[in-house]
Amino acid sequence: MDKIPILKLGPFLLVTIQVDMHDRLAMILQEELTDRIVTDHARGVLIDISSLDIVDSFIGRMLSNIAGMARVLDAETVVVGMQPSVAITLVELGLSLPGIRTALNVDRGMDLLKASLVEEEAVRGQDD
Amino acid sequence: MPSRLGQIIEQKEGQLITEWMTQLSQTLGPQKSQISDAELRTNLHDFVLALKQGFALGGGQRLDSAAWSSLRDVLTNLSRQRATQGFTPAETAMFVFSFKPVLFNELRNANKNDPAALADEIVATTELLDKFGLFTMEVYQKTREAVIVRQQQEMLELSTPVVELWTGILALPLIGTLDSARTQIVMQNLLEAVVAKGADLAIIDITGVPTVDTLVAQHLLKTVSAARLMGAECIISGIRPQIAQTIIHLGVDLGSVITKANLADAFRLALRKRSLAVAAI
Numbered sequence: 001m002d003k004i005p006i007l008k009l010g011p012f013l014l015v016t017i018q019v020d021m022h023d024r025l026a027m028i029l030q031e032e033l034t035d036r037i038v039t040d041h042a043r044g045v046l047i048d049i050s051s052l053d054i055v056d057s058f059i060g061r062m063l064s065n066i067a068g069m070a071r072v073l074d075a076e077t078v079v080v081g082m083q084p085s086v087a088i089t090l091v092e093l094g095l096s097l098p099g100i101r102t103a104l105n106v107d108r109g110m111d112l113l114k115a116s117l118v119e120e121e122a123v124r125g126q127d128d
Numbered sequence: 129m130p131s132r133l134g135q136i137i138e139q140k141e142g143q144l145i146t147e148w149m150t151q152l153s154q155t156l157g158p159q160k161s162q163i164s165d166a167e168l169r170t171n172l173h174d175f176v177l178a179l180k181q182g183f184a185l186g187g188g189q190r191l192d193s194a195a196w197s198s199l200r201d202v203l204t205n206l207s208r209q210r211a212t213q214g215f216t217p218a219e220t221a222m223f224v225f226s227f228k229p230v231l232f233n234e235l236r237n238a239n240k241n242d243p244a245a246l247a248d249e250i251v252a253t254t255e256l257l258d259k260f261g262l263f264t265m266e267v268y269q270k271t272r273e274a275v276i277v278r279q280q281q282e283m284l285e286l287s288t289p290v291v292e293l294w295t296g297i298l299a300l301p302l303i304g305t306l307d308s309a310r311t312q313i314v315m316q317n318l319l320e321a322v323v324a325k326g327a328d329l330a331i332i333d334i335t336g337v338p339t340v341d342t343l344v345a346q347h348l349l350k351t352v353s354a355a356r357l358m359g360a361e362c363i364i365s366g367i368r369p370q371i372a373q374t375i376i377h378l379g380v381d382l383g384s385v386i387t388k389a390n391l392a393d394a395f396r397l398a399l400r401k402r403s404l405a406v407a408a409i
Contacts, residue, residue, distance in 0.1 A: 080359060084319030087354040088312075096353035103359035104328055 004029050006036050012044040012113055018051045026062045037073045044113035045070050048106055050081025060095040067100045076116055080109035134183030136234045145172050147230045155226050178202045191259045207267035220268050224261040288314050290321040297398045298327045303336030311347035315354055322360045331394045335366030345380040352385050365394035
């Protein structure tokens, strides 16, 4: 059985999807990821899908769901490295994943997460 | 059956060509100037030669037989040449059909005492030449179609360039109406450029898009969404006053897409987003 590793990277979680996503695997990932966000006190989730050639509507919705769940748990989600063909397919399917932040690659995604963490800290500083 | 025809062509080749030349110069209209007499004469000569060869090989009424292969080649070349030179279909077909009166004349002379045989010969000749004429038309049509297809492809290639304005800032100047097929190509080009250049900002300039209706707007939004999914932000620029009016009258919702009136403004915004500025020196 394939398993998608979830790596802890400072205050963030890094998920690199390198196998073909089937629906069961997606459900397992969703469950494990929410668990890990809570246990690791993660503030951000970075999902790298650069090696995914096919994303169907189910996986698309799952990405949306993960982002929603993470937001509830006070963590931001960034999806990075989407292939052009995948982006076109998703748009044609009518899934523009409105709640998800995106970046070109892991590097940029990390910058995005760090920036939003800094911003949040600044806001918190003002509140105190 | 057109054995007599074969004989006539064999015997009076030179005379036929001369008569045909006069016939052609009468029927050909203003396009005559596009083709020189010498060229026309070569065409006629090739045609008669191939016709002679065809009869010698026992070519019957079936144009697709092996005997007529050299004639088919001659007609194909001629037709292609005419199509690219801008001759009308009628003028192209007239080339073959104008040979008829010349041949009929000769047949009449040869069959003076036998009206029945004359009628038979004329029917057979007409049928054969009609087939040649139709074949010419077919090739003409195909050539024109090939030209149209090629032009369409060239237009598609020409009209979707992706330009890098600055490191990480792309511009996509769109020219012409956006339909589904073009949107697909535009989208693909943009997304591939985003990956290749590592760009996170793209300016879609629609100054050259004549009209924006709901469908075009939808195509634009699709492109923006696809770019966003890959982590690139899009700015739409070059919206003319009339287009702004149509967009609102049609009730098109451009959503959260940033729009600017011209490319310069969009570029300024893009620079600011990257914490850059243009300064005078």
